[in-house]
Amino acid sequence: MKKNVLKKFAAAALAAATVMSSMSVMAFADEAVTPSTGSVTITKYMGDAANDYEDIETHYGASHPVSESEATEKLKDVQFAYVEVGDCVQVDVEDSTNKKTKTEMLYKLTTDAAKKLKLGTADVTEKGIDYYRMATLNSAIRSHKKEAIDLVKNASGKYAASTTNDGTVTFTGLSLEKLYLFAETDASAAKKVSDGSAVAVTKVSVPFFVSLPFTDKDGKSVTDIYAYPKNSTGNVNIDKEIESVGTTTINGKQANANIGDEITYKVTYSVPVPENGLTALKIVDTMDKGLTFTNEASNITVEDDKVGTTTTGKKLDYTTDYTVSLNEAKNEVTIDFASYLDSLQPNSTEEFTITYKVKLNENAVLEKTGNTNKVQLKYTNKGEEEKTISPDPGKDTKVFTYGIDLLKKGEGTDTVLKNVKFKLTDENGAAINVEKTSEGYYTRILTTSATNPSNIVTTDDNGKIYIRGLKPGTYQLKETETNAGYVLLKEPVKIEIAEDSTIPGKATATVGDKKVTMQADQKNSGSDTAEVPLTVVNSKGFDLPATGGRGIALFTIAGIAIVAAAGSLLFMRKRSK
Structure with a gap:
């Protein structure tokens, strides 16, 4: 009996201990563990x-x-x-x-x-x-x-x-x-x-x-x-457009020009100025060889459109606020604002407008590849590497120009005629002056300061006249001298160059009233509608009987000879009798 009671008590005590032990473990598990x-x-x-x-x-x-x-x-x-x-x-x-x-x-x-x-x-x-x-x-x-x-x-x-x-x-x-x-x-x-x-x-x-x-x-x-x-x-960007060609306003990315035309470009850019300032700020424009920049104060204007926290503009001084350098080997213009950095407002976006003038020169590429110049904004935040920003892809400025390729031949032969002269005018007969280059072609000029300005063009030993640098328009070539035995053209040859609105830089041409297929630029490859091809044929004159002059003398001599021969025969007959 006692043994059974003891057994029951021991079993109950063990069960209670087990429960208490489980409760202790569960309570410990609920305590938050502090991360280390x-x-x-x-x-x-x-x-x-x-x-x-x-x-x-x-x-x-x-x-x-x-x-x-x-x-x-x-x-x-x-x-x-x-x-x-x-x-x-x-x-x-x-x-x-x-x-x-x-x-x-x-x-x-x-x-x-x-x-x-x-x-x-x-x-x-x-x-x-x-x-x-x-x-x-x-x-x-x-x-x-x-x-x-x-x-x-x-x-x-x-x-x-x-x-x-x-x-x-x-x-x-x-x-x-x-x-x-x-x-x-x-x-x-x-x-x-x-x-x-x-x-x-x-x-x-x-x-x-x-x-x-x-x-x-x-x-x-x-x-x-x-x-x-x-x-x-802040905002950082740069953009560029052609403001004008000569006196013609453009305000766009593309324009046509004659060689010798003055082209005005406008660059607008904004640059964020950090709280610690900038250590460098430059505009770099790399130009094609067909563009000429002359580094002088009259050719460039710079304006700070937003001075500090105001919107009042300020025209900057050419030598005091910025410097301009020209790397002729690269045809690269650099506008450096190092001396103006202290004037920039920290923690702001500064905005500038730059206009500068260049000329289209005799090295210009004809037609749709165009004559480009690519501009970049380069700036350096204090303690950082230099950053370079360019306009969006496909937004380069381009200037287009065209040419005429004339071949002079004689009628019915493959003989080319050299030293044949033509007068180049516009559609109204006004002279268009050109100048012959050392390479043997003619380029359009607009000033009287050229060495030998003239609107007379002459075929070379190959019977060719090659004129470069004409913007779209109507032109006339009036033949003024030709080779002996050939007849001058009665009327001027009319040539019209027109823009093709479907493709920037592409052009079509008409000679007289006939459409012609334009050809590639012979001086620079890559342009397939650059030049108007033109062949001019001179007719030979009629073979007329010769009168007067040397012909009369020959007849006179022949007559004297006949008379002399008759006299001799008459004299010999009288002696024989």
């Missing part, structure tokens, strides 16, 4: 200086959308980095006024960090150690933002990564009770997440400190922080 490290996730947004872009919005324990409605565009390829700069320390601070002691969480910085952030007198000094409150540290990085960024950027022990395609970057494994300084270290490659387009950053976000763990709004200790810094951005 923390993390910082950064989501990068666009912003602007006018909307407190420097106020970094922070949330703890979970990600959260930013509250500013204007900050909707995320940025990728923006580099952030952090470096450990100190420790978070609990310090017992004695109040010298009432001799009471209070306990604070303060920050002890490394000597290098305190020096580079230009920290002055410490908030608290205990046992020879300087401690700072977070308000003091935040004030320091705002007052010495560049130094704070450089501290992170140049640190040997930094950890760096860039925002990804969703605009975020996460740093993990952050030790607790340490003090870290985070900074945006490179925004030069910033792009919009939405479409991948480049963004010109004028002002990077302010650096910020992180010390973990932190307390959220509900009083809970958290080790994961989510930060939403924003950038101030």
Whole structure:
């Protein structure tokens, strides 16, 4: 009996122990496990200086959308980095006024960090150690933002990564009770997440400190922080158009011109000026060999369309505010604004307009390949690599010009006629002056300063006249001299060159009332409708009986000879009788 009771009691005690043991394990499992490290996730947004872009919005324990409605565009390829700069320390601070002691969480910085952030007198000094409150540290990085960024950027022990395609970057494994300084270290490659387009950053976000763990709004200790810094951005672009040819207004990308015409180009560009300024700003225009730029003040005008924060323009001085250089080997013009950089407003977008004049010269390419010049904006933000911006592809400016290729032949033969002269005029008979080049062709000229201006063109030893540099229009060639035995043309040869509206630079031609197929430029390949081919044939004169002059003399001599012969016969007959 007793044995059964003891057995039952032992079984009950074992069961109770088992239950209590299970309850103990379950309670332990419910206790929160304190993490040993923390993390910082950064989501990068666009912003602007006018909307407190420097106020970094922070949330703890979970990600959260930013509250500013204007900050909707995320940025990728923006580099952030952090470096450990100190420790978070609990310090017992004695109040010298009432001799009471209070306990604070303060920050002890490394000597290098305190020096580079230009920290002055410490908030608290205990046992020879300087401690700072977070308000003091935040004030320091705002007052010495560049130094704070450089501290992170140049640190040997930094950890760096860039925002990804969703605009975020996460740093993990952050030790607790340490003090870290985070900074945006490179925004030069910033792009919009939405479409991948480049963004010109004028002002990077302010650096910020992180010390973990932190307390959220509900009083809970958290080790994961989510930060939403924003950038101030500006616009960068460059565009170019042909403003005029001679006195004709164009305001477009393409134009026709005669060799010798003066062409005015207009370049408009905007450049973002970061908070630390620019160290270089240039406009570089590389021209085809058919364009000539003369480097003198009368050929160029530069205007700053937006001076600082105002919209008032300012005409810049040719030598004081900018310099112009010409590399003749490359036919490259450089406009350098080095002396004007200090006049640019930091954290702004500066806008400029440049106009300059060039001439179409005898090396011009005929027809649709055109004569181009490609412009580039080159600028360098302080502490960064040079950036180069070009107009959108396919938006180069082009100047087109054309020519006439004439062959003079004799009737019914393959004989070419040299030294045949023609007078070149427009459709109204006004002279069009040309000049013969050392290469043997004629080029259009517009001034009397040429060595030998004339509207008379002459066939060469091959019976050719090659005229280059004519814009679309109607021309006439009037034959004034030809070879002996040939008849001059009665009427001028009428040549019309017309633009083909379907293809830029392409042209069609008519000789008289007949359509002709234009041919390639013989001097430069690549243009198949560059020249009007023209063959002019001279007819021979009639073979008429010769009268007067040498013919009469021959008849006279023959008559005298006959009379003399008859006289001799008569004299000999009389003697014989």
